[in-house]
Amino acid sequence: MARPASSSSECLRIHGKLARDLGVQIVSGVIRPGELLETELAASERHQVSRAAYREAVRILAAKGLVVSRPKVGTRVTPREQWHLLDPDVLAWIFQSDPEDQVLEALFELRMVVEPEAAALAAERRTSDQVAIMREALRDMTEHTLGTAEGRAADQRFHTTLLLASANPFLRTLTSSISTAVSWTTALKQRVRPLVRDPVPDHAEVLEAIASRDPDAARRAMRKLVELALFDTRTAPQAPSGRRSKRSKAA
Amino acid sequence: MARPASSSSECLRIHGKLARDLGVQIVSGVIRPGELLETELAASERHQVSRAAYREAVRILAAKGLVVSRPKVGTRVTPREQWHLLDPDVLAWIFQSDPEDQVLEALFELRMVVEPEAAALAAERRTSDQVAIMREALRDMTEHTLGTAEGRAADQRFHTTLLLASANPFLRTLTSSISTAVSWTTALKQRVRPLVRDPVPDHAEVLEAIASRDPDAARRAMRKLVELALFDTRTAPQAPSGRRSKRSKAA
DNA sequence: TTCACTGCTTTAGTCTGACAATTGAAACGG
């Protein structure tokens, strides 16, 4: 329960917190590609941490492709093309800092490419155990709705099992990155405006196609599901004022 | 000039080298998920580096999801499902250490899902400049063949431009990760047995479809290209014996 | 003038040794 999903600033060591703070500044454009960061000495002083801790934070950012460090020249923010956009942390940082609509569109475009095929593969390869788990998850979803934490957890279980059933580790990593980020915003959207549409029928259709080992039907059903999710996202109200909210749809 | 392309073990600082070494040990199964690494003190002594440098290496691995560190308990290798398999470095480490056929199959499966759609999007969105660049790349490819570094560079240019034309940053990151890794197998294949099939016609077909803004044709052509690449990889002989060499470069 | 060299200087990179914080497990007490 609870699991605040590491939202604000807890349980991370200080190098982790620093990495997150700097990461957010970078992906949100406060520090722009090509710019130099402060020198290690200046930065560590300003953040009131030791140089070692600051360096570990920078190593994390470098591991995710956001910066490169070179002696004498400094640590420079890399061009966007080099960022590891599918890294779960990077994605989280992006979502944490008011992503532009454009970014959300691109993400859904990716989902539209990947998830239907994943569903098709799952239809071919799923075990009966996996179908049982998905059935149970769908039932829980129906019972609790996406308005509750239990319901969202069930949704996540549904998709996780589907990905597992696709039996492709790369597909699995990829889509889990995406759905993690997307689900992150789901709760918020729920808060802004309760779900306008019942997501259960879409999921049920996907499940039945997979249960009956029908790849084409699974692909079609999943495509529809993602399309509708995108539609919901598009029609979600813009954040009222000042602070913008992120929108999105249940994975 | 020269540009050794950071193939073996140069130009990386020692934390980078350490991270690579440990990373390879992990993805290759020498250190298995669930196992504990040595304590920082022991490890840094054994590798003859300072604890600080060792810690920076571990931070890099943690940033890629390969390990987690906790006080009092130590640094533990995470289960495979948590690894960031699409991180370029992780992918490189996997390829550097005798990936099983299964892994290659899964990767091609992913390409088969993603690249045809990317081609379709490119057909819709490409600029005329991009078509020109791809045409030029294809010409260079024809001239030099994939047996040469120039030819492989041209191949890379072709695919990079295609991805750029798809105008989706996530797709771009994703496929560039893949193609980097795949290019390694290309070079190896070249070495073991010169190319059995001329790749130029496949590429030309993709290019023409994109040039004439025909998404469906682009999708079909790209699907064929990936299928044939997979076929070539499958029929490539397994590594002869004993220690396999690492390959590098090209796309 | 131009160009190659040579040092200077700035910056990240590395090392050392100490201390703090966390937390699993053992020791203790009820």
Place this chain on the structure above:
DNA sequence: CCGTTTCAATTGTCAGACTAAAGCAGTGAA
């Protein structure tokens, strides 16, 4: 038997010094 406390092992953080890489300016020669 169970909850609580204490302990100890391990990562986390800190400070300061030194090393190595690399841009840059100054120098000298062609």
